[in-house]
Each structure stands twice: as C-alpha cells, then as structure tokens.
Amino acid sequence: MSNSVVSTEILTMYLFSFFSISLTLPSRSLLRTDSQTCRLAFLVIYCLYISTKRRLPMGYYHPAQICLNGHVINDSIDSHPELNEKFCTKCGAKTITSCPSCGAPLHGDFDCGPFLDLEPPSADAYCYNCGAPYPWTESALKSTTVLLQEEELLTDAAKETLIHELPDIISETPKTKLAVLHIQKYLPTIGRFTADALKQFIIDFGCEYALSLLKL
Numbered sequence: 038m039s040n041s042v043v044s045t046e047i048l049t050m051y052l053f054s055f056f057s058i059s060l061t062l063p064s065r066s067l068l069r070t071d072s073q074t075c076r077l078a079f080l081v082i083y084c085l086y087i088s089t090k091r092r093l094p095m096g097y098y099h100p101a102q103i104c105l106n107g108h109v110i111n112d113s114i115d116s117h118p119e120l121n122e123k124f125c126t127k128c129g130a131k132t133i134t135s136c137p138s139c140g141a142p143l144h145g146d147f148d149c150g151p152f153l154d155l156e157p158p159s160a161d162a163y164c165y166n167c168g169a170p171y172p173w174t175e176s177a178l179k180s181t182t183v184l185l186q187e188e189e190l191l192t193d194a195a196k197e198t199l200i201h202e203l204p205d206i207i208s209e210t211p212k213t214k215l216a217v218l219h220i221q222k223y224l225p226t227i228g229r230f231t232a233d234a235l236k237q238f239i240i241d242f243g244c245e246y247a248l249s250l251l252k253l
C-alpha cells in the first residue's frame with residue numbers, strides 16, 4: 038500500500054507544482070521576473086527533493102475496519118465512523134479494526150494533506166507492527182496449502198516446495214523469483230481446479246513483482 042501511495046503522491050506533487058506555476062505566472066511569460074524565477078526554481082528543487090527521498094515528509098494512515106476475509110469496510114473509521122459495519126456486506130464475516138496478534142490499528146487511507154491518494158483501498162497482508170499475517174492472509178495460506186496437499190498430480194517434494202514458498206509470493210523477498218519459477222514449472226502439470234485456485238490466490242494476495250513475473 039505505501040509504495041503505491043508514495044508514487045501517487047510524487048505524481049500529485051508534480052501536478053500541483055505545474056498548476057501552481059501556471060496560476061501564479063502571467064500569461065505567456067514563464068520566466069518574466071526574478072521573483073517568478075525564484076518561485077519556479079524552488080518548486081523544481083522541491084520536486085527533485087521529494088523524488089530523491091522517495092517518501093513524503095508528512096502524512097499518516099487513518100485506522101481502518103476490514104472483514105476477516107480481507108474486504109475493506111471503512112478505510113477512515115476516525116473521520117467516517119458512520120460507515121462502520123459489524124459484519125461484512127460482501128461475505129458476512131466479522132469485521133475488525135486492529136491486529137488480532139498485537140492490537141495495532143489496521144492501516145486504512147493514507148492522509149497526505151492537500152495531496153490526493155488515488156489508490157483504491159486494499160488490505161495489507163502482514164501487520165506493520167508485529168509482522169504477523171492478518172486473518173485473511175492466514176486463511177488464504179491455509180486453504181491454498183490444503184488444495185496443494187490434495188493435488189494428486191504433484192509429487193510430495195513439489196507440494197512441499199510450493200507450500201513452503203507461498204509467503205514469498207505474497208511479499209517480495211529474495212526468494213520471490215524462485216517461487217515464481219517453481220509455480221511456472223508446476224502449474225501446467227496440475228489439475229485445472231487447483232491451478233485456477235492457485236492463480237486466484239496469486240491475483241488476490243501476490244506482490245506486484247510476482248504478478249508482473251507471472252503476467253497476471
């Protein structure tokens with residue numbers, strides 16, 4: 038969530054700077070006076086600074102309410118408590134607002150002041166405070182593990198490899214590329230039902246790197 042937010046905000050910053058220049062300078066004379074030149078230089082330097090730092094100097098996450106299956110119910114429970122639900126309207130599961138392992142509030146919408154966060158709300162896979170998988174991640178890992186264990190066309194060694202590497206599909210790690218290679222190797226050899234379920238797991242929970250490697 039945070040990387041995409043930063044990218045969006047850098048883009049927003051550039052757009053903001055562009056429109057600021059357009060609005061403050063007289064027509065058809067971009068560098069007409071010294072003060073305008075200084076203003077333009079400041080904005081360019083500021084944008085370069087933000088790009089180099091690759092993170093915003095301000096901003097925070099609103100606490101979120103998410104169902105146990107990972108559907109985001111409310112990405113700003115502090116500003117819009119009226120949108121809270123006890124149970125998910127998509128799947129009927131109970132909703133939570135904090136990590137079951139450590140109690141840290143779930144991350145929702147990233148508030149960056151005047152800049153827009155254009156990313157749709159999504160649930161993180163792991164807790165930022167204690168590193169534990171959230172319930173929806175744990176549930177997906179367990180169900181995909183059972184599916185792979187029951188796949189008759191896989192050897193025991195192949196099952197163990199694929200199951201062991203599922204977390205490397207969720208988060209980008211030094212082993213993600215190897216995990217993707219193993220999936221590409223075994224996917225054509227397994228039953229269609231298991232293959233479709235494995236693909237859906239990757240689409241729902243895979244990191245961007247794994248998705249791009251698998252072209253999903």
Ligand SMILES: [Zn+2]
Pocket residue numbers: 104105106107108125126127128129130
């Ligand atoms: Zn749900």
Ligand SMILES: [Zn+2]
Pocket residue numbers: 136137138139140141164165166167168169
């Ligand atoms: Zn936690």
